[in-house]
Amino acid sequence: MAYRRKITIKHSRGIHARVAAALAYKGSEINRKYDVYIWIQKTNEDIKIPITSMVALTTLSIRKDDEIILICEGERGQEALAEISEYLLDQIDLSHVSADEVDKVIDKTTLTSEKIFESLSNGIMVVDENNVITIFNRAAEKITGLKRENMIGYQAHKVLEDSKLHRVLQTGEEMKGDRQVIGKTMIITNRSPIIVEEKIIGAVAVFQDMSEVERLSHELESVREIKERFGTILEHTHDAISMIDEHGKITYINPTFERIWNVKGEKILGKNMMDVLPKDVTGRVLRSKKKELGVPVQTAHHTKIITNATPIFIDGKLKGVVSTGKEITELQQMMKKLKEAEEKIEYFQQELSRNQRIEEAFHSIIGSSGTLKEVLTMASKAAKTSSTILIRGESGTGKELLARAIHQASEKKDKPFIRVNCAAIPENLLESELFGHEKGAFTGAIKTKLGKFELANQGTIFLDEIGDMNRDLQVKLLRVLQEREFERIGGLETIKINVRVIAATNKKLEEMVAKGIFREDLYYRLNVIPINLPPLRERKGDIPQLAEHFIEKICKRENIETKEITRKALNALESYDWPGNIRELENIIERGLALGEGSELCEDALPSYIRGKENIHSQELINLIHDDVAPLEVYEKQIIQRALEKHKTFNRAAKALGITHRTVALKARKYQLIKES
Numbered sequence: 001m002a003y004r005r006k007i008t009i010k011h012s013r014g015i016h017a018r019v020a021a022a023l024a025y026k027g028s029e030i031n032r033k034y035d036v037y038i039w040i041q042k043t044n045e046d047i048k049i050p051i052t053s054m055v056a057l058t059t060l061s062i063r064k065d066d067e068i069i070l071i072c073e074g075e076r077g078q079e080a081l082a083e084i085s086e087y088l089l090d091q092i093d094l095s096h097v098s099a100d101e102v103d104k105v106i107d108k109t110t111l112t113s114e115k116i117f118e119s120l121s122n123g124i125m126v127v128d129e130n131n132v133i134t135i136f137n138r139a140a141e142k143i144t145g146l147k148r149e150n151m152i153g154y155q156a157h158k159v160l161e162d163s164k165l166h167r168v169l170q171t172g173e174e175m176k177g178d179r180q181v182i183g184k185t186m187i188i189t190n191r192s193p194i195i196v197e198e199k200i201i202g203a204v205a206v207f208q209d210m211s212e213v214e215r216l217s218h219e220l221e222s223v224r225e226i227k228e229r230f231g232t233i234l235e236h237t238h239d240a241i242s243m244i245d246e247h248g249k250i251t252y253i254n255p256t257f258e259r260i261w262n263v264k265g266e267k268i269l270g271k272n273m274m275d276v277l278p279k280d281v282t283g284r285v286l287r288s289k290k291k292e293l294g295v296p297v298q299t300a301h302h303t304k305i306i307t308n309a310t311p312i313f314i315d316g317k318l319k320g321v322v323s324t325g326k327e328i329t330e331l332q333q334m335m336k337k338l339k340e341a342e343e344k345i346e347y348f349q350q351e352l353s354r355n356q357r358i359e360e361a362f363h364s365i366i367g368s369s370g371t372l373k374e375v376l377t378m379a380s381k382a383a384k385t386s387s388t389i390l391i392r393g394e395s396g397t398g399k400e401l402l403a404r405a406i407h408q409a410s411e412k413k414d415k416p417f418i419r420v421n422c423a424a425i426p427e428n429l430l431e432s433e434l435f436g437h438e439k440g441a442f443t444g445a446i447k448t449k450l451g452k453f454e455l456a457n458q459g460t461i462f463l464d465e466i467g468d469m470n471r472d473l474q475v476k477l478l479r480v481l482q483e484r485e486f487e488r489i490g491g492l493e494t495i496k497i498n499v500r501v502i503a504a505t506n507k508k509l510e511e512m513v514a515k516g517i518f519r520e521d522l523y524y525r526l527n528v529i530p531i532n533l534p535p536l537r538e539r540k541g542d543i544p545q546l547a548e549h550f551i552e553k554i555c556k557r558e559n560i561e562t563k564e565i566t567r568k569a570l571n572a573l574e575s576y577d578w579p580g581n582i583r584e585l586e587n588i589i590e591r592g593l594a595l596g597e598g599s600e601l602c603e604d605a606l607p608s609y610i611r612g613k614e615n616i617h618s619q620e621l622i623n624l625i626h627d628d629v630a631p632l633e634v635y636e637k638q639i640i641q642r643a644l645e646k647h648k649t650f651n652r653a654a655k656a657l658g659i660t661h662r663t664v665a666l667k668a669r670k671y672q673l674i675k676e677s
């Protein structure tokens with residue numbers, strides 16, 4: 001029960017410090033006596049102050065004739081109010097109060113104030129009206145790094161350079177939020193005058209160390225920035241993200257989550273996840289406190305997602321669960337696309353390296369005539385397979401060169417390329433050359449020898465002049481082509497091989513087959529991919545390019561300066577028929593470079609039979625006194641031609657030349673001296 005009473009203060013100086021002390025003393029006496037609690041309130045203010053608090057009473061600044069309300073709680077409040085009112089209205093005769101009692105109250109109040117000052121974390125510096133420091137608390141020492149004994153009793157502006165309290169004393173105006181740096185510390189200071197009875201009796205500065213606040217504000221700023229950034233990421237990611245707190249309440253879901261689960265944030269935020277979306281994994285993780293990764297979940301839309309849910313612990317305490325979910329369909333599509341892209345890349349890489357390999361391999365074959373182009377296209381296609389190839393063409397047309405290029409362009413390029421010239425090896429040795437022999441297999445076989453087929457295993461064997469192989473060997477070769485196996489001469493072991501066969505000939509195999517010289521079955525086995533290299537006379541357009549190529553090649557080899565070929569010389573080369581084909585052209589160029597003088601390869605450096613091809617028929621056949629020596633075939637052709645012109649029939653021409661009728665016929669056909677019917 002509270003009792004109230006309004007009274008007017010009559011004391012001439014209002015409730016000043018000593019009156020407040022006396023009143024506080026009296027108030028506590030009455031409180032005890034009647035077992036009550038008394039407050040004082042100014043009529044126009046809300047705040048009520050316990051009567052026992054001297055400092056608080058003085059802060060009310062109650063003057064003479066001010067109205068106050070006395071409030072008393074307690075059963076005997078009426079009596080207590082009567083006694084304290086009487087005391088107050090009596091004008092508080094201070095002479096009746098023992099100085100000792102008042103001093104006690106003042107002491108207590110002063111000590112309390114000091115304790116308060118000391119325990120404040122803000123620095124406090126008080127000066128009197130002369131700007132002499134009277135209070136400098138511990139926090140002030142700590143913040144400014146200055147010692148109290150060097151401050152108290154000294155004028156503030158003398159010991160603290162930046163102190164502005166003297167200005168406050170002069171103006172009586174407050175200075176708020178003044179920032180200053182003392183040492184390395186940022187300090188914010190509020191300064192106020194202390195005014196008693198309208199007189200400035202001092203000033204107080206309250207300062208606060210802002211370094212920590214600044215640091216915290218920076219930290220807060222960074223945290224805010226991070227929050228903003230993560231917020232943006234979360235809002236825009238394609239993953240469904242949700243968070244629940246430790247009670248299972250939904251605290252966050254992002255737009256993808258809303259879409260995938262067909263929910264609206266404003267409807268489910270704050271609700272329990274288990275109630276709203278029981279299929280979601282987060283509830284389970286909240287209970288188990290263990291993360292779950294890669295959990296397939298079927299959402300409302302029949303969309304399958306893969307969810308990862310992780311509990312969040314802060315200082316060891318479970319604070320909630322965060323989950324991320326990715327649509328499987330999207331994932332699967334991405335995987336599919338990735339796989340397709342990988343396959344494509346692999347394919348293109350293979351194609352690229354294969355094409356590069358083929359291009360490089362065929363780079364050494366010069367010529368751009370249509371016929372050669374066709375041959376190269378065919379050969380590059382054949383290179384991609386492992387089929388047997390039969391290269392046809394006159395001597396010197398580049399059969400071996402092409403065979404090597406095919407090998408280089410093929411998958412087997414890093415494996416051996418073995419060449420066997422079937423015409424150059426005596427018949428009785430060819431078998432052992434091709435298939436090898438065991439030690440003691442025949443006289444002279446002193447040790448086991450590997451054949452060329454074994455050496456070429458995994459690679460390519462080039463059987464040059466295949467038309468010169470005898471029938472027995474043809475059988476054995478046929479078996480290798482069919483079965484991919486053979487035995488060494490004198491050996492029992494069957495040797496398996498994986499070899500690409502490229503055969504070459506300048507012979508007319510079809511005729512040989514017809515005559516029974518060449519096995520038909522072998523012919524078909526070899527002729528899987530036929531490639532015909534045209535003679536040079538049928539692609540004369542390639543001559544300038546070839547000539548240039550050989551000039552460059554030879555000059556480089558001989559370390560001499562490259563020469564240009566004159567138009568006349570080229571004309572001469574182009575008018576010649578080249579029975580020895582490109583090999584012959586290469587030789588002529590080499591000879592011309594060796595014999596010719598000057599910076600150009602001129603017509604003079606060419607042999608006379610090439611220079612004067614137009615007059616060949618009218619020329620003396622062979623003039624060996626001249627330094628020009630042509631390939632044997634050139635002379636042979638001319639001799640046969642002459643003999644036939646003179647003797648008309650093969651028989652008589654043969655007799656005149658001292659060779660058989662058959663040889664004359666063969667040569668005449670070879671040099672196209674007769675019309676084939």
Ligand SMILES: Nc1ncnc2c1ncn2[C@@H]1O[C@H](COP(=O)(O)OP(=O)(O)OP(=O)(O)O)[C@@H](O)[C@H]1O
Pocket residue numbers: 364365366367393394395396397398399400401402464506546549582583586
């Ligand atoms: N198109 C070409 N470009 C550059 N050089 C070539 C070309 N054709 C052939 N040659 C060169 O001509 C010479 C003869 O070629 P290759 O030995 O390949 O002919 P071949 O037809 O195998 O001859 P043979 O039947 O007499 O064995 C080689 O030096 C070769 O490098």
